[in-house]
Amino acid sequence: MAKPEDKITWKDVEPGAVVTEPGSACQYKTGDWRSRRPTYEFEKCIKCALCQIFCPEGAIKVNKEGYYEADLYYCKGCGICAKECPTKVITMVEEKE
Amino acid sequence: MATRLGMEVSLAVSEAVRLARADVIAAYPITPQTHIVEHLAELVANGDLDAEYIPVESEHSAMSACVGASAAGARSFTATAGQGLELMHEVVYIASSMRLPVVMAVTNRALSAPLSVWGDHSDVMAVRDTGWIQIFVENGQEAVDQVLCGFRIGEDRRVLLPVMVHIDGFHLSHMVEPIEFPSQSEVDDFIPPIDLPYRLDPKKPVTMGDFAPPVVYTEVKWAQEIGLEKSKDVILEVWKEFGARFGRHYRPIETYRCDGCKVLLMTMGSFSETAMTTIDRLQANGEDIGLFRIRLWRPFPYEELRQTVRDADILIVLDRAISFGGPGGPVASEIKAALYPLEKRPKVVGFIGGLGGRDISTTDFEAIVRRGIEIARKGSSREFEIYGVRE
Numbered sequence: 001m002a003k004p005e006d007k008i009t010w011k012d013v014e015p016g017a018v019v020t021e022p023g024s025a026c027q028y029k030t031g032d033w034r035s036r037r038p039t040y041e042f043e044k045c046i047k048c049a050l051c052q053i054f055c056p057e058g059a060i061k062v063n064k065e066g067y068y069e070a071d072l073y074y075c076k077g078c079g080i081c082a083k084e085c086p087t088k089v090i091t092m093v094e095e096k097e
Numbered sequence: 098m099a100t101r102l103g104m105e106v107s108l109a110v111s112e113a114v115r116l117a118r119a120d121v122i123a124a125y126p127i128t129p130q131t132h133i134v135e136h137l138a139e140l141v142a143n144g145d146l147d148a149e150y151i152p153v154e155s156e157h158s159a160m161s162a163c164v165g166a167s168a169a170g171a172r173s174f175t176a177t178a179g180q181g182l183e184l185m186h187e188v189v190y191i192a193s194s195m196r197l198p199v200v201m202a203v204t205n206r207a208l209s210a211p212l213s214v215w216g217d218h219s220d221v222m223a224v225r226d227t228g229w230i231q232i233f234v235e236n237g238q239e240a241v242d243q244v245l246c247g248f249r250i251g252e253d254r255r256v257l258l259p260v261m262v263h264i265d266g267f268h269l270s271h272m273v274e275p276i277e278f279p280s281q282s283e284v285d286d287f288i289p290p291i292d293l294p295y296r297l298d299p300k301k302p303v304t305m306g307d308f309a310p311p312v313v314y315t316e317v318k319w320a321q322e323i324g325l326e327k328s329k330d331v332i333l334e335v336w337k338e339f340g341a342r343f344g345r346h347y348r349p350i351e352t353y354r355c356d357g358c359k360v361l362l363m364t365m366g367s368f369s370e371t372a373m374t375t376i377d378r379l380q381a382n383g384e385d386i387g388l389f390r391i392r393l394w395r396p397f398p399y400e401e402l403r404q405t406v407r408d409a410d411i412l413i414v415l416d417r418a419i420s421f422g423g424p425g426g427p428v429a430s431e432i433k434a435a436l437y438p439l440e441k442r443p444k445v446v447g448f449i450g451g452l453g454g455r456d457i458s459t460t461d462f463e464a465i466v467r468r469g470i471e472i473a474r475k476g477s478s479r480e481f482e483i484y485g486v487r488e
Contacts, residue, residue, distance in 0.1 A: 005312045013313075013320040015257045016196035018295045019304035028310075 034077030036092040042067045044087045051081035099277045106237035106269055107132035109276045110202050113244040115146045116284040120171035123151035123162030127181040128214040129266035130204040134176055156181035160188035167197035168305050170296035178266055179206030182220045192259045193228030194321060195306055198251030199259040204270040207453040215454020216266035218417040222427040228321060230260045230328055231394040235369045237274035240264050242345055249288045250335050256328040269367040279343060287342060329396045349398035350405050354380060355387025361409045362388045362466060368457055375462035386466060399435050409443040413469035417451045425481035444473040450484035
């Protein structure tokens, strides 16, 4: 595992800033961008997976109970899942902090 | 065994690219660069050069294709001028920032509007800060030599940077000159096969041209700046080796009869040979004046410049580009900045001339020198003057 981004010095940078570590993009916390977060009323969920299909980030995973739920490390809070959900499971709420 | 041939400089540049065994050439024809890429197309079509020739639809694509080819590990070449260099501008930065050793010949040309296909250094100065190694040449032999050196320097693992070779449009690109070509085996000995540390290779995947958030962008840019600064050691090493192999020697600052002179004239590019004739004439009259030229424009040769002007009282600089609304020609401004920290420094007098293909003759240079000395002694109300403009 490479150094955390805020510990990288200019001497650590490969020529041309080539990234040699595969899959390092998954460390990037796009959840930081979020101003609204999805909340769920799973009792309405029919497990159709439309939210997962429409999610532009691929941030929606299946939880232990088999429901579809956003991984907040990556979810940018765009609200597309809430818009597309046919049974209105998802409500977007303001992030408090 | 070297061969001496009379050849148009543009065609000679193409022959140098053939000798360097370029793998990929992506180019769009533009005056006055056209003959270079036309001849390369011929060389590839006739089987004299085993390369991919990509006839792209614009210069933006030409540089993009070179970036892609170089990322795949291929030796890549393009050539352009003036508007073409402007159109590829954003990708020019990308080649250097991704540390891809593309070599590009630029047949320096004025910028529109009004349309001018003729030479000056406006196109060069617009790409001054793009992070490329930039070398000026004064004649066809130097153009051939520096294209060869360009591949060797850029591909060195201690450098990994693209190289621009500046060849004055028409005044140099279209001259027929006697040029000595090294043999294929001599060039093969001088330029080893390209072997870049990172390549687009499915067997060993890497990410190139990634994005950088604020937390790392500064570190990446500093690494790039240090890379360009440090390339100078390799440039000097390669020029030294080139001199030992081929007998032609290159330096970051080239001097001409300037040791101990109190007045110095500075030029860049092909006008320098005309200036030499003026210096000969003035020295024959007993005048205390010498000439130097900046060959290595980037990385800028601070130490050599300071050393060269140490005895001078007056330094007259000819720029062939306007920095509109700025403090003078771009070269004069940089020279002033480079000399500012010195306690003893010459008075720098800037002239702009030779715009859009206008000649500067030996007598013109004499007039520039006379006026320059007058300004240095009596002062001027202007930061710089433009030579030869009709009032």
